[in-house]
Amino acid sequence: MLYFCTVTATLILVLVVVTALAFDFTNGFHDTGNAMATSIATGALRPKVAVLLSAVLNLVGAFLSVEVALTVTNAVIKVQDDSGAPVPELTSDHGYALLLIILCGLVGGIVWNLLTWLLGLPSSSSHALFGGLIGSTVAGLGWAGVKWTGSGDELGGVLGKVILPALASPVIAGLVAAVGTWLVYRVTSGVAERFAERGFRWGQVGSASLVSLAHGTNDAQKTMGVITLALIASGQWSDTESVPVWVKLSCALAMAAGTYIGGWRVIRTLGKGLVEIASPQGMAAESAAAAVILSSSHLGFALSTTHVATGSILGTGVGKRGAEVRWGVAGRMVVAWLITLPAAGVVGALTWYLGNALGGAAGPAVVFLVLLALATFMWLRSRRAPVHAGNVNDDWQGTPSTPASKEHAA
Protein backbone atom coordinates (compact mmCIF):
# COMPACT_ATOMS: atom_id res chain seq x y z
CA MET A 1 0.00 0.00 0.00
CA LEU A 2 2.81 2.34 0.89
CA TYR A 3 4.53 1.40 -2.36
CA PHE A 4 1.33 2.16 -4.29
CA CYS A 5 1.08 5.59 -2.68
CA THR A 6 4.62 6.53 -3.68
CA VAL A 7 3.96 5.50 -7.26
CA THR A 8 0.77 7.58 -7.35
CA ALA A 9 2.49 10.59 -5.81
CA THR A 10 5.35 10.39 -8.30
CA LEU A 11 3.01 9.93 -11.24
CA ILE A 12 0.82 12.93 -10.46
CA LEU A 13 3.86 15.14 -9.80
CA VAL A 14 5.46 14.15 -13.11
CA LEU A 15 2.18 14.77 -14.93
CA VAL A 16 1.84 18.22 -13.33
CA VAL A 17 5.38 19.18 -14.37
CA VAL A 18 4.94 17.90 -17.93
CA THR A 19 1.55 19.64 -18.26
CA ALA A 20 2.94 22.88 -16.85
CA LEU A 21 5.76 22.83 -19.39
CA ALA A 22 3.22 22.08 -22.14
CA PHE A 23 1.22 25.09 -20.98
CA ASP A 24 4.39 27.20 -21.10
CA PHE A 25 4.95 26.01 -24.67
CA THR A 26 1.41 27.02 -25.74
CA ASN A 27 1.92 30.32 -23.89
CA GLY A 28 4.98 30.91 -26.07
CA PHE A 29 3.45 30.24 -29.46
CA HIS A 30 0.16 31.90 -28.59
CA ASP A 31 1.97 35.14 -27.75
CA THR A 32 4.64 35.35 -30.48
CA GLY A 33 2.27 37.55 -32.43
CA ASN A 34 1.95 40.12 -29.65
CA ALA A 35 5.48 41.26 -30.30
CA MET A 36 6.22 40.17 -33.84
CA ALA A 37 2.96 40.25 -35.86
CA THR A 38 3.42 43.87 -36.92
CA SER A 39 7.07 43.43 -37.94
CA ILE A 40 6.15 40.33 -39.96
CA ALA A 41 3.18 42.05 -41.61
CA THR A 42 5.18 45.09 -42.76
CA GLY A 43 8.11 42.99 -43.93
CA ALA A 44 10.49 44.65 -41.48
CA LEU A 45 11.61 41.13 -40.55
CA ARG A 46 11.26 37.90 -42.48
CA PRO A 47 8.81 35.61 -40.62
CA LYS A 48 11.40 33.01 -39.57
CA VAL A 49 13.85 35.69 -38.44
CA ALA A 50 11.15 37.43 -36.41
CA VAL A 51 10.17 34.30 -34.46
CA LEU A 52 13.83 33.42 -33.88
CA LEU A 53 14.56 36.90 -32.51
CA SER A 54 11.47 36.79 -30.32
CA ALA A 55 12.37 33.29 -29.05
CA VAL A 56 15.91 34.35 -28.10
CA LEU A 57 14.64 37.47 -26.31
CA ASN A 58 12.00 35.45 -24.47
CA LEU A 59 14.72 33.01 -23.37
CA VAL A 60 16.90 35.86 -22.12
CA GLY A 61 13.92 37.45 -20.41
CA ALA A 62 12.96 34.19 -18.69
CA PHE A 63 16.45 33.83 -17.23
CA LEU A 64 16.33 37.39 -15.98
CA SER A 65 13.36 36.67 -13.75
CA VAL A 66 15.17 35.80 -10.58
CA GLU A 67 12.41 37.08 -8.40
CA VAL A 68 10.23 34.29 -7.08
CA ALA A 69 6.83 34.11 -8.69
CA LEU A 70 5.49 31.61 -6.20
CA THR A 71 2.53 33.73 -5.26
CA VAL A 72 1.22 33.93 -8.84
CA THR A 73 -1.57 31.43 -8.20
CA ASN A 74 -2.19 33.01 -4.80
CA ALA A 75 -3.62 36.09 -6.50
CA VAL A 76 -6.78 34.23 -7.48
CA ILE A 77 -7.08 31.03 -5.45
CA LYS A 78 -6.63 30.31 -1.76
CA VAL A 79 -4.21 27.40 -1.74
CA GLN A 80 -1.16 29.10 -0.25
CA ASP A 81 -0.29 31.03 2.89
CA ASP A 82 1.46 34.41 2.80
CA SER A 83 4.95 32.92 2.41
CA GLY A 84 3.83 31.06 -0.71
CA ALA A 85 3.82 27.64 0.97
CA PRO A 86 0.74 25.52 0.27
CA VAL A 87 -1.88 25.43 3.03
CA PRO A 88 -1.43 22.33 5.24
CA GLU A 89 -4.92 20.92 4.55
CA LEU A 90 -3.94 20.26 0.95
CA THR A 91 -0.51 18.72 1.47
CA SER A 92 -1.48 15.33 2.95
CA ASP A 93 -0.87 12.28 0.72
CA HIS A 94 2.11 14.05 -0.89
CA GLY A 95 -0.12 16.97 -1.83
CA TYR A 96 -2.43 14.84 -3.99
CA ALA A 97 -5.44 17.17 -3.55
CA LEU A 98 -3.49 20.29 -4.50
CA LEU A 99 -1.69 18.59 -7.38
CA LEU A 100 -4.98 17.41 -8.89
CA ILE A 101 -6.34 20.99 -8.74
CA ILE A 102 -3.19 22.36 -10.40
CA LEU A 103 -3.15 19.62 -13.04
CA CYS A 104 -6.79 20.22 -14.04
CA GLY A 105 -6.28 24.00 -14.00
CA LEU A 106 -3.36 23.64 -16.40
CA VAL A 107 -5.40 21.33 -18.64
CA GLY A 108 -8.14 23.99 -18.79
CA GLY A 109 -5.58 26.62 -19.76
CA ILE A 110 -3.97 24.50 -22.48
CA VAL A 111 -7.25 23.37 -24.04
CA TRP A 112 -8.46 26.97 -24.30
CA ASN A 113 -5.11 28.17 -25.66
CA LEU A 114 -5.20 25.49 -28.37
CA LEU A 115 -8.82 26.17 -29.30
CA THR A 116 -8.28 29.92 -29.68
CA TRP A 117 -5.09 29.23 -31.64
CA LEU A 118 -7.06 26.95 -33.97
CA LEU A 119 -9.54 29.78 -34.52
CA GLY A 120 -6.69 32.28 -34.96
CA LEU A 121 -7.84 34.38 -32.03
CA PRO A 122 -5.28 36.12 -29.83
CA SER A 123 -6.59 35.43 -26.32
CA SER A 124 -4.74 35.92 -23.07
CA SER A 125 -2.65 32.96 -21.85
CA SER A 126 -2.67 34.26 -18.29
CA HIS A 127 -6.47 34.47 -18.34
CA ALA A 128 -6.60 30.91 -19.62
CA LEU A 129 -4.30 29.76 -16.80
CA PHE A 130 -6.20 31.70 -14.13
CA GLY A 131 -9.53 30.54 -15.55
CA GLY A 132 -8.47 26.90 -15.50
CA LEU A 133 -7.18 27.17 -11.94
CA ILE A 134 -10.32 28.97 -10.77
CA GLY A 135 -12.50 26.28 -12.33
CA SER A 136 -10.62 23.36 -10.79
CA THR A 137 -10.50 25.16 -7.43
CA VAL A 138 -14.25 25.79 -7.40
CA ALA A 139 -14.76 22.11 -8.24
CA GLY A 140 -12.28 20.95 -5.62
CA LEU A 141 -12.70 23.41 -2.75
CA GLY A 142 -16.00 25.16 -3.48
CA TRP A 143 -16.72 28.80 -4.37
CA ALA A 144 -15.05 30.02 -1.18
CA GLY A 145 -11.69 28.66 -2.41
CA VAL A 146 -11.42 31.51 -4.90
CA LYS A 147 -10.37 35.08 -4.07
CA TRP A 148 -13.07 36.95 -5.96
CA THR A 149 -12.18 40.42 -4.69
CA GLY A 150 -9.08 41.80 -3.01
CA SER A 151 -8.83 43.12 0.52
CA GLY A 152 -9.92 46.62 -0.53
CA ASP A 153 -6.65 48.48 0.08
CA GLU A 154 -4.93 46.81 -2.85
CA LEU A 155 -5.93 45.54 -6.25
CA GLY A 156 -6.31 41.83 -5.68
CA GLY A 157 -8.46 38.83 -6.36
CA VAL A 158 -10.14 37.92 -9.62
CA LEU A 159 -11.73 41.37 -9.91
CA GLY A 160 -8.60 43.44 -9.25
CA LYS A 161 -5.97 41.21 -10.87
CA VAL A 162 -7.88 39.88 -13.83
CA ILE A 163 -11.14 41.62 -14.72
CA LEU A 164 -10.32 45.32 -14.17
CA PRO A 165 -6.95 45.15 -16.00
CA ALA A 166 -8.60 43.26 -18.85
CA LEU A 167 -11.15 46.05 -19.26
CA ALA A 168 -8.71 48.92 -18.90
CA SER A 169 -5.48 47.78 -20.57
CA PRO A 170 -6.64 47.42 -24.20
CA VAL A 171 -8.33 50.82 -24.03
CA ILE A 172 -5.24 52.52 -22.58
CA ALA A 173 -2.91 50.83 -25.07
CA GLY A 174 -5.25 51.65 -27.94
CA LEU A 175 -5.43 55.30 -26.95
CA VAL A 176 -1.65 55.60 -26.62
CA ALA A 177 -1.11 53.89 -29.98
CA ALA A 178 -3.73 56.07 -31.69
CA VAL A 179 -2.14 59.29 -30.38
CA GLY A 180 1.33 58.02 -31.30
CA THR A 181 0.27 57.03 -34.80
CA TRP A 182 -1.46 60.35 -35.41
CA LEU A 183 1.59 62.34 -34.23
CA VAL A 184 4.03 60.20 -36.24
CA TYR A 185 2.05 60.72 -39.46
CA ARG A 186 1.72 64.45 -38.75
CA VAL A 187 5.45 64.87 -38.21
CA THR A 188 6.52 62.87 -41.25
CA SER A 189 3.86 64.13 -43.65
CA GLY A 190 6.36 65.69 -46.09
CA VAL A 191 8.75 62.75 -46.15
CA ALA A 192 8.87 60.38 -49.13
CA GLU A 193 7.16 57.12 -48.25
CA ARG A 194 10.14 54.93 -49.11
CA PHE A 195 12.52 56.95 -46.93
CA ALA A 196 10.13 56.95 -43.97
CA GLU A 197 9.36 53.24 -44.38
CA ARG A 198 13.11 52.40 -44.20
CA GLY A 199 13.65 54.45 -41.06
CA PHE A 200 10.60 53.19 -39.23
CA ARG A 201 11.47 49.55 -39.82
CA TRP A 202 14.39 49.99 -37.42
CA GLY A 203 12.14 51.56 -34.83
CA GLN A 204 9.65 48.79 -35.32
CA VAL A 205 12.15 45.97 -34.77
CA GLY A 206 13.54 47.74 -31.70
CA SER A 207 10.16 48.28 -30.06
CA ALA A 208 9.01 44.73 -30.89
CA SER A 209 12.18 43.37 -29.27
CA LEU A 210 11.38 45.24 -26.07
CA VAL A 211 7.91 43.66 -25.99
CA SER A 212 9.45 40.17 -26.46
CA LEU A 213 11.92 40.72 -23.63
CA ALA A 214 9.23 41.99 -21.29
CA HIS A 215 7.07 39.00 -22.20
CA GLY A 216 9.86 36.58 -21.27
CA THR A 217 10.35 38.15 -17.84
CA ASN A 218 6.61 38.28 -17.12
CA ASP A 219 5.15 35.05 -18.43
CA ALA A 220 7.80 32.37 -17.98
CA GLN A 221 7.88 32.96 -14.25
CA LYS A 222 4.18 32.13 -13.93
CA THR A 223 4.86 28.53 -14.93
CA MET A 224 8.00 28.46 -12.79
CA GLY A 225 5.83 29.45 -9.84
CA VAL A 226 3.22 26.78 -10.56
CA ILE A 227 5.81 23.97 -10.87
CA THR A 228 7.60 25.06 -7.70
CA LEU A 229 4.29 25.15 -5.83
CA ALA A 230 3.64 21.56 -6.97
CA LEU A 231 7.12 20.48 -5.84
CA ILE A 232 6.58 22.03 -2.41
CA ALA A 233 3.15 20.44 -2.07
CA SER A 234 4.55 16.97 -2.78
CA GLY A 235 7.47 17.49 -0.42
CA GLN A 236 10.22 17.57 -3.07
CA TRP A 237 11.24 21.17 -2.41
CA SER A 238 10.95 23.36 0.65
CA ASP A 239 12.43 26.77 -0.15
CA THR A 240 9.70 29.36 -0.79
CA GLU A 241 12.30 31.99 -1.68
CA SER A 242 13.79 30.39 -4.78
CA VAL A 243 13.01 28.25 -7.79
CA PRO A 244 15.02 25.07 -8.58
CA VAL A 245 17.51 25.62 -11.40
CA TRP A 246 16.09 22.83 -13.57
CA VAL A 247 12.61 24.38 -13.28
CA LYS A 248 13.89 27.73 -14.45
CA LEU A 249 15.86 26.16 -17.28
CA SER A 250 13.04 23.97 -18.54
CA CYS A 251 10.43 26.74 -18.34
CA ALA A 252 12.66 29.18 -20.20
CA LEU A 253 13.36 26.60 -22.91
CA ALA A 254 9.70 25.52 -23.22
CA MET A 255 8.54 29.09 -23.70
CA ALA A 256 11.33 29.92 -26.16
CA ALA A 257 10.61 26.75 -28.15
CA GLY A 258 6.92 27.63 -28.27
CA THR A 259 7.75 31.15 -29.40
CA TYR A 260 10.02 29.82 -32.14
CA ILE A 261 7.35 27.42 -33.45
CA GLY A 262 5.40 30.63 -33.98
CA GLY A 263 1.62 30.69 -33.58
CA TRP A 264 1.22 31.59 -37.25
CA ARG A 265 -2.57 31.55 -37.08
CA VAL A 266 -2.58 34.18 -34.33
CA ILE A 267 0.24 36.17 -35.96
CA ARG A 268 -1.79 36.32 -39.16
CA THR A 269 -4.90 37.65 -37.41
CA LEU A 270 -2.93 40.30 -35.51
CA GLY A 271 -0.72 41.37 -38.41
CA LYS A 272 -3.13 41.15 -41.35
CA GLY A 273 -6.62 40.65 -39.96
CA LEU A 274 -7.26 43.67 -37.76
CA VAL A 275 -5.61 46.49 -39.67
CA GLU A 276 -3.42 46.80 -42.78
CA ILE A 277 -0.23 47.94 -41.08
CA ALA A 278 2.57 50.16 -42.42
CA SER A 279 5.94 50.49 -40.66
CA PRO A 280 5.18 53.77 -38.84
CA GLN A 281 2.02 52.20 -37.43
CA GLY A 282 3.91 49.07 -36.43
CA MET A 283 6.41 51.13 -34.51
CA ALA A 284 3.70 53.20 -32.82
CA ALA A 285 1.80 50.04 -31.84
CA GLU A 286 4.77 48.18 -30.36
CA SER A 287 6.06 51.30 -28.58
CA ALA A 288 2.65 51.81 -27.00
CA ALA A 289 2.54 48.15 -25.99
CA ALA A 290 6.05 48.22 -24.50
CA ALA A 291 5.37 51.45 -22.59
CA VAL A 292 2.06 50.25 -21.16
CA ILE A 293 3.40 46.81 -20.18
CA LEU A 294 6.53 48.22 -18.52
CA SER A 295 4.85 51.10 -16.71
CA SER A 296 2.05 48.95 -15.33
CA SER A 297 4.38 46.21 -14.18
CA HIS A 298 6.43 48.94 -12.47
CA LEU A 299 3.27 50.13 -10.70
CA GLY A 300 2.43 46.56 -9.75
CA PHE A 301 -0.59 46.01 -11.99
CA ALA A 302 -1.08 42.62 -13.54
CA LEU A 303 -2.06 42.73 -17.16
CA SER A 304 -2.13 40.56 -20.22
CA THR A 305 0.41 41.16 -23.00
CA THR A 306 -2.20 39.96 -25.47
CA HIS A 307 -4.81 42.55 -24.48
CA VAL A 308 -2.25 45.35 -24.64
CA ALA A 309 -0.85 44.30 -28.02
CA THR A 310 -4.29 43.89 -29.58
CA GLY A 311 -5.47 47.23 -28.22
CA SER A 312 -2.35 48.91 -29.60
CA ILE A 313 -2.81 47.46 -33.08
CA LEU A 314 -6.45 48.55 -33.14
CA GLY A 315 -5.43 51.99 -31.90
CA THR A 316 -2.89 52.40 -34.64
CA GLY A 317 -5.62 51.70 -37.18
CA VAL A 318 -7.85 54.32 -35.59
CA GLY A 319 -5.02 56.87 -35.48
CA LYS A 320 -4.14 56.73 -39.17
CA ARG A 321 -6.47 58.63 -41.43
CA GLY A 322 -8.09 56.40 -44.04
CA ALA A 323 -6.84 53.15 -42.52
CA GLU A 324 -9.29 50.27 -42.58
CA VAL A 325 -10.05 48.63 -39.23
CA ARG A 326 -11.89 45.31 -39.49
CA TRP A 327 -14.21 45.70 -36.54
CA GLY A 328 -15.78 42.32 -37.21
CA VAL A 329 -12.45 40.62 -36.47
CA ALA A 330 -12.00 42.83 -33.41
CA GLY A 331 -15.48 41.87 -32.21
CA ARG A 332 -14.70 38.15 -32.49
CA MET A 333 -11.59 38.75 -30.41
CA VAL A 334 -13.44 40.62 -27.69
CA VAL A 335 -15.96 37.77 -27.46
CA ALA A 336 -13.04 35.34 -27.09
CA TRP A 337 -11.60 37.49 -24.30
CA LEU A 338 -14.89 37.56 -22.45
CA ILE A 339 -15.32 33.81 -22.49
CA THR A 340 -11.64 32.86 -21.96
CA LEU A 341 -11.86 32.78 -18.18
CA PRO A 342 -15.18 30.95 -17.82
CA ALA A 343 -14.45 28.54 -20.70
CA ALA A 344 -11.04 27.53 -19.32
CA GLY A 345 -12.73 27.32 -15.92
CA VAL A 346 -15.36 24.88 -17.17
CA VAL A 347 -12.67 22.61 -18.65
CA GLY A 348 -10.70 22.84 -15.39
CA ALA A 349 -13.77 21.96 -13.32
CA LEU A 350 -14.95 19.09 -15.55
CA THR A 351 -11.52 17.45 -15.65
CA TRP A 352 -11.28 17.80 -11.85
CA TYR A 353 -14.61 15.98 -11.38
CA LEU A 354 -13.39 13.28 -13.75
CA GLY A 355 -10.01 12.93 -12.03
CA ASN A 356 -11.52 13.01 -8.56
CA ALA A 357 -14.16 10.41 -9.39
CA LEU A 358 -11.53 7.97 -10.63
CA GLY A 359 -9.05 8.88 -7.90
CA GLY A 360 -5.67 7.27 -7.21
CA ALA A 361 -3.25 6.99 -10.09
CA ALA A 362 -6.02 6.49 -12.66
CA GLY A 363 -7.56 9.94 -12.08
CA PRO A 364 -4.61 12.12 -13.11
CA ALA A 365 -3.60 9.63 -15.80
CA VAL A 366 -7.03 9.77 -17.48
CA VAL A 367 -7.11 13.58 -17.19
CA PHE A 368 -3.76 13.69 -18.96
CA LEU A 369 -4.99 11.32 -21.68
CA VAL A 370 -8.05 13.55 -22.21
CA LEU A 371 -5.68 16.49 -22.69
CA LEU A 372 -3.60 14.51 -25.20
CA ALA A 373 -6.71 13.47 -27.13
CA LEU A 374 -8.10 17.02 -27.32
CA ALA A 375 -4.70 18.45 -28.29
CA THR A 376 -4.25 15.85 -31.05
CA PHE A 377 -7.76 16.51 -32.35
CA MET A 378 -7.19 20.26 -32.57
CA TRP A 379 -3.79 19.82 -34.18
CA LEU A 380 -5.31 17.55 -36.83
CA ARG A 381 -8.07 20.10 -37.46
CA SER A 382 -5.43 22.81 -37.95
CA ARG A 383 -3.81 20.75 -40.74
CA ARG A 384 -6.91 21.23 -42.90
CA ALA A 385 -6.06 24.88 -43.43
CA PRO A 386 -2.50 25.35 -42.27
CA VAL A 387 -0.99 28.78 -41.66
CA HIS A 388 2.81 28.96 -41.71
CA ALA A 389 5.72 31.26 -42.41
CA GLY A 390 5.04 30.99 -46.15
CA ASN A 391 1.44 32.20 -46.20
CA VAL A 392 1.19 34.22 -43.01
CA ASN A 393 1.21 37.49 -44.99
CA ASP A 394 -1.24 36.54 -47.74
CA ASP A 395 -4.08 38.96 -48.37
CA TRP A 396 -6.77 38.77 -45.73
CA GLN A 397 -9.85 36.80 -46.75
CA GLY A 398 -10.95 35.65 -43.31
CA THR A 399 -9.42 33.13 -40.90
CA PRO A 400 -7.82 30.80 -41.46
CA SER A 401 -6.31 31.29 -44.90
CA THR A 402 -7.11 28.98 -47.77
CA PRO A 403 -5.11 25.77 -48.18
CA ALA A 404 -4.43 26.81 -51.79
CA SER A 405 -1.67 29.13 -50.63
CA LYS A 406 0.28 26.16 -49.32
CA GLU A 407 2.57 26.12 -52.36
CA HIS A 408 4.24 29.34 -51.24
CA ALA A 409 5.73 27.50 -48.27
CA ALA A 410 9.21 28.74 -47.45
Add this chain to the structure above:
Amino acid sequence: MIALALSGIWKVLAAGLLFGAGLPTVFALGVRSLALAEGGEAEATPGTRPHPSARVLGIACLAVVLLAVALGIAFIVASGLGKELSFGHGYPTFADKE
Protein backbone atom coordinates in the same frame (compact mmCIF):
# COMPACT_ATOMS: atom_id res chain seq x y z
CA MET B 1 -11.03 49.47 -4.98
CA ILE B 2 -12.57 51.35 -7.93
CA ALA B 3 -10.79 54.55 -6.83
CA LEU B 4 -7.56 52.62 -6.56
CA ALA B 5 -8.05 51.19 -10.04
CA LEU B 6 -8.81 54.62 -11.50
CA SER B 7 -5.70 56.21 -10.03
CA GLY B 8 -3.68 53.32 -11.44
CA ILE B 9 -5.28 53.75 -14.84
CA TRP B 10 -4.36 57.44 -14.92
CA LYS B 11 -0.75 56.72 -14.02
CA VAL B 12 -0.38 54.03 -16.67
CA LEU B 13 -2.08 56.26 -19.24
CA ALA B 14 0.23 59.20 -18.44
CA ALA B 15 3.37 57.07 -18.58
CA GLY B 16 2.07 55.34 -21.70
CA LEU B 17 1.47 58.63 -23.50
CA LEU B 18 4.85 60.05 -22.44
CA PHE B 19 6.90 57.03 -23.49
CA GLY B 20 4.62 55.08 -25.80
CA ALA B 21 3.46 58.02 -27.92
CA GLY B 22 6.18 60.57 -27.11
CA LEU B 23 9.17 58.48 -28.11
CA PRO B 24 7.74 57.42 -31.51
CA THR B 25 7.10 61.12 -32.14
CA VAL B 26 10.72 61.97 -31.31
CA PHE B 27 11.79 59.12 -33.61
CA ALA B 28 9.51 60.56 -36.31
CA LEU B 29 11.13 63.98 -35.82
CA GLY B 30 14.47 62.27 -36.33
CA VAL B 31 13.29 60.68 -39.59
CA ARG B 32 11.81 64.02 -40.67
CA SER B 33 15.09 65.86 -40.00
CA LEU B 34 17.20 63.25 -41.79
CA ALA B 35 14.91 63.50 -44.82
CA LEU B 36 15.30 67.28 -44.72
CA ALA B 37 19.08 66.88 -44.55
CA GLU B 38 19.08 64.46 -47.48
CA GLY B 39 16.65 66.36 -49.68
CA GLY B 40 15.85 65.16 -53.20
CA GLU B 41 14.47 61.61 -53.25
CA ALA B 42 13.87 61.54 -49.50
CA GLU B 43 11.23 64.27 -49.71
CA ALA B 44 7.68 63.83 -50.91
CA THR B 45 8.18 66.72 -53.36
CA PRO B 46 11.22 65.57 -55.43
CA GLY B 47 13.97 68.07 -56.12
CA THR B 48 13.84 69.66 -52.67
CA ARG B 49 17.22 71.17 -51.76
CA PRO B 50 19.15 69.27 -49.06
CA HIS B 51 19.67 71.02 -45.72
CA PRO B 52 22.71 69.23 -44.22
CA SER B 53 22.48 71.11 -40.91
CA ALA B 54 19.22 69.27 -40.12
CA ARG B 55 21.27 66.09 -39.77
CA VAL B 56 22.42 67.23 -36.31
CA LEU B 57 18.84 67.49 -35.07
CA GLY B 58 17.98 64.16 -36.66
CA ILE B 59 20.83 62.33 -34.99
CA ALA B 60 20.05 64.01 -31.66
CA CYS B 61 16.45 62.78 -31.86
CA LEU B 62 17.52 59.21 -32.61
CA ALA B 63 20.03 59.37 -29.74
CA VAL B 64 17.26 60.37 -27.32
CA VAL B 65 15.20 57.37 -28.46
CA LEU B 66 18.17 54.99 -28.13
CA LEU B 67 18.85 56.28 -24.64
CA ALA B 68 15.22 55.72 -23.66
CA VAL B 69 15.31 52.17 -25.05
CA ALA B 70 18.50 51.48 -23.07
CA LEU B 71 16.70 52.72 -19.96
CA GLY B 72 13.77 50.45 -20.82
CA ILE B 73 16.08 47.41 -21.05
CA ALA B 74 17.80 48.39 -17.80
CA PHE B 75 14.36 48.59 -16.24
CA ILE B 76 13.38 45.10 -17.41
CA VAL B 77 16.71 43.67 -16.20
CA ALA B 78 16.39 45.42 -12.84
CA SER B 79 12.88 44.19 -12.14
CA GLY B 80 13.87 40.69 -13.26
CA LEU B 81 16.70 40.68 -10.74
CA GLY B 82 14.38 41.88 -7.99
CA LYS B 83 15.94 45.36 -7.93
CA GLU B 84 14.69 48.70 -9.13
CA LEU B 85 16.17 51.60 -11.05
CA SER B 86 17.10 54.49 -8.80
CA PHE B 87 17.70 58.00 -10.06
CA GLY B 88 19.04 59.17 -6.69
CA HIS B 89 22.46 60.02 -8.07
CA GLY B 90 21.10 61.94 -11.05
CA TYR B 91 21.94 58.97 -13.29
CA PRO B 92 20.24 55.57 -13.11
CA THR B 93 21.70 52.87 -10.87
CA PHE B 94 20.40 49.49 -9.68
CA ALA B 95 19.16 49.63 -6.12
CA ASP B 96 17.50 47.19 -3.76
CA LYS B 97 13.73 47.45 -3.59
CA GLU B 98 12.39 49.29 -0.62
